[in-house]
Amino acid sequence: MVQLMKITASALLLTFLLSASPTDAQEQGQATLRVPLNFGSATTVHLGSGVYTFTRQGARNIFIVTDDGVIATDPISPETAEVYMAEIRKVTDKPVKYLVYSHQHWDHVRGGQIFKDAGASVVSHQACIQYFHRDPNPEVVNPDITFEGPRYDVTLGGKTLELHHFGRNHGDCLVVMRIPEINAIFLVDLVTPYGVSGGSGLINDFYPTDWIRSLKQIEAMDFDYMIGGHGPPKAPPWAITERREYLEALMAAVKAELDKGTPAAETGAAINLPKFQHLRNYKRLMPLNAERFRTFYILGW
Numbered sequence: 001m002v003q004l005m006k007i008t009a010s011a012l013l014l015t016f017l018l019s020a021s022p023t024d025a026q027e028q029g030q031a032t033l034r035v036p037l038n039f040g041s042a043t044t045v046h047l048g049s050g051v052y053t054f055t056r057q058g059a060r061n062i063f064i065v066t067d068d069g070v071i072a073t074d075p076i077s078p079e080t081a082e083v084y085m086a087e088i089r090k091v092t093d094k095p096v097k098y099l100v101y102s103h104q105h106w107d108h109v110r111g112g113q114i115f116k117d118a119g120a121s122v123v124s125h126q127a128c129i130q131y132f133h134r135d136p137n138p139e140v141v142n143p144d145i146t147f148e149g150p151r152y153d154v155t156l157g158g159k160t161l162e163l164h165h166f167g168r169n170h171g172d173c174l175v176v177m178r179i180p181e182i183n184a185i186f187l188v189d190l191v192t193p194y195g196v197s198g199g200s201g202l203i204n205d206f207y208p209t210d211w212i213r214s215l216k217q218i219e220a221m222d223f224d225y226m227i228g229g230h231g232p233p234k235a236p237p238w239a240i241t242e243r244r245e246y247l248e249a250l251m252a253a254v255k256a257e258l259d260k261g262t263p264a265a266e267t268g269a270a271i272n273l274p275k276f277q278h279l280r281n282y283k284r285l286m287p288l289n290a291e292r293f294r295t296f297y298i299l300g301w
């Protein structure tokens, strides 16, 4: 019953978010700021056609139930993977056949062992392997299946999970997962809807120009909404555009301050981007984002 109530509350929130245009969001900035990040108990939401999204402690993944088994994604951590598996078991007793990694970062891909033990094949882009070998983490299971190039489809029981690779952006092995069954994408870390980059704000392992290029490529994909690796279960496509435009505006502002000779310590405070002030964590993290871009303009990295 509690679970059902949570799902209903999420569904109401989704209806609001999906019906809001960018202008609405700006006018209703306070409402947008209240989008809850789920750092507490686990929540599973059915998105339709056997596609679910699960979140726990701020990280989110998806799973797809088919007649022949389940396609799971990012296990997140050993503790969360156990809860995740239990949530899958509430929905189906079919075996989990695949566990697909979005990218190599430990905050998304630790804890795959229980899926491996249950017979799942672990899938990632080939470019992730170098990191798993360079800095082995005993909680990260090495992939059984890797692919190279821009596209790989995981198919099971008549359903498909498309894996799209756009090269370097956040690390260089991140895949954007498109789910044709619901015409949505699962997009990890490149965009956290309605907010400035989370975590430390230092945008670790992001390549600014490749990030913007990739976002443009993602904006050109066919999808009705995005499911973020952090944040709400659904967000409209304009959340991606908003993130790209914020990055472009901030990079231009940082470059202008650099050209003026503004000292590093004063750069963040000198920048003001009224169009993006409604974004969650803008005040706290924008100056840190600016510092990352300042480094980019000095080093070319």
Ligand SMILES: [Zn+2]
Binding pocket: 103, 105, 170, 189
């Ligand atoms: Zn990451």
